[in-house]
Amino acid sequence: MRRVPRLSQPLLAAAPSRCTCASATLPIAARRALSTTTTLSSREGVRNALWSGEAPGPKNVDDPAAMQELKEEKRRLDQEEAQAEIAVWEAKRPKVKGRKNRKAKDEDSAITAPTAESLETEGYVPAKTIDELEEIGGLDGWWEQRWSAAEQYVGFSSRSIANKIEDGAVCEALVRQALVETLVLSQLDKEALKRKWVPGDREDFNRATAISLEAIGAEGAVPEAQKEAAETIVQMLQGIGRAETTTQVDQDSGHEATRIPISADEAQVLVQSWDPKWKAISLQDPLLKFALHKRVFQLTGHYIHDAKLAQMKTVGHLIAAVVKPPKPAKVIEAIYAQGSLPELPNVKLSHRRITPIDKEKAVGRWKVIQEELEKRGLPVTGHEHLPRPVQRDWIQGKN
Incomplete structure (x- = not known):
């Protein structure tokens, strides 16, 4: 296997590089430090170029004293402007006549509770135990009092929820x-729509249902032939000319014992005899709608939310x-x-809940299980x- 002969210097040694930067070639004395801060003369030139006259604000924004002086000047101008607006408002406000000798109330005066030392000087003796406290009021004899029917609460509707x-x-x-x-x-009397009305009896029911709604119409114009009956209805609702109300007061319970002015059979015959067009009368007038609901709630006990x-x-x-x-039970x-x-x-269908025992009885396994x-x-x-x-005994304090 051939080998690389040894060399006098490493193969991977980097050769020394020369810097050709111009600043590096200059002598140290000829170099200058670089600054990013703008000079004052250049800033003044920009201010003069932006503003034709005297530029607002301090000339040197880096000066804390100049900036503080600018803030105080702005605060002073704002206060003067606010005082001028208050003076104009006080001049336009009408003057209220009052007592000349009335003393101005000191808003800063605080109300403090009397101290223990001041109470001792007045002869106050504090209680040491609960038995020494003075009892005010109480329930002594409250249950023995007999409240009259006039003091019983009676709602607007003569019928309760259970009696509707x-x-x-x-x-x-x-x-x-x-x-x-x-x-x-x-x-006839629009202001009477806002008052409380008398419930009425069977005679009042017959008088009201005898008036034809087709003759009255949606505008409420009462014909001359039925003018007298309409005026009687107005007097009846306001309780004028009635010696005593038709409702009786139960002496035992104190509630009004109201009676239904018509039976279910008679009402069924009357409803079938009326033309169903009267149900199409508009209730766009909110005053008429809420007055009608008030009277229906008083007669039937049914309340409809707004x-x-x-x-x-x-x-x-x-x-x-x-x-x-009615809702099914x-x-x-x-x-x-x-x-x-x-x-x-x-x-x-089943009239009660199907239990697992019922399912076992249906397939014939319940006798074996029993x-x-x-x-x-x-x-x-x-x-x-x-x-x-045992938790029940713990809660009750038993061991």
Whole structure:
């Protein structure tokens, strides 16, 4: 195998390089340090070129004293401008006449609680135990007091949530009564829409439903033939000329015992006799809409929240929100009411929840499981054999 002969110097040794930079060839005395800071003369030249007159600000921005003087001058000018604006506003503000001898209130004066030393000088003796504290008020004799019916709380609606009317025909008839009364009030006494109304009785219901809505119209114009009946409705709603209200007060409970002015059968006959066009009366007027809702809530006990009430455009929408079937008590009742699932051939319905025991009974394994559990001394159902949890005793402080 051939070998490379030895050389006098390494093959990979780099040859010395010469620097041809001009600055390196110059003598040290001829070199000069490079500075990036602009001179003052060049800065002044730029300022004079940008501004025709005297340039704003200090000439030397690097001088802290000059910059501080500039900030103070700007602050002084701002204060003078603000004081001038306040003076103009004070001059334009109307002067309020007041007492001349009234003393100005010291806003800086603080109210402090009396100290223990000052209380001792006044003869105050602090309590050392809870028995020495003076008891003010209390419940002594509170339960023995007999509150009269006038002191009982009575809401706007004469019906509570549990006592509201659920029959659809009765609700629809009462909505028509409320609509007639609201339209009459909006025509004869618009300010009465904001007041509280008397619930009324069967006579008031007959008087309101006797007025034709087709004759009144959506504008609330009462015809001359029914002017007297309309004025009677206005007086009835405001309680004018009524010696005593038709509502009775239950002496035992203190609540109003209201009566439904019409039965369900009579309401059904009346609803079928009316032309359904009256349900298309517009409720675009917000004052009429909220007044009608107030009267419907007073008569039926059904309250509609504002977000849903704002979306109603006609009387039919209001009736649909009030007249709705009661919610089913069980899921099976809702399924049968819907009527689609029971008709399917592969669907079987149960009136209670299907448990694992029911599934085992369906295939005939439950008797075998019951015998095996009894043979081993295990409970078939329930957990009465298990001990009570100890955490309950810990919470109650028992060992």
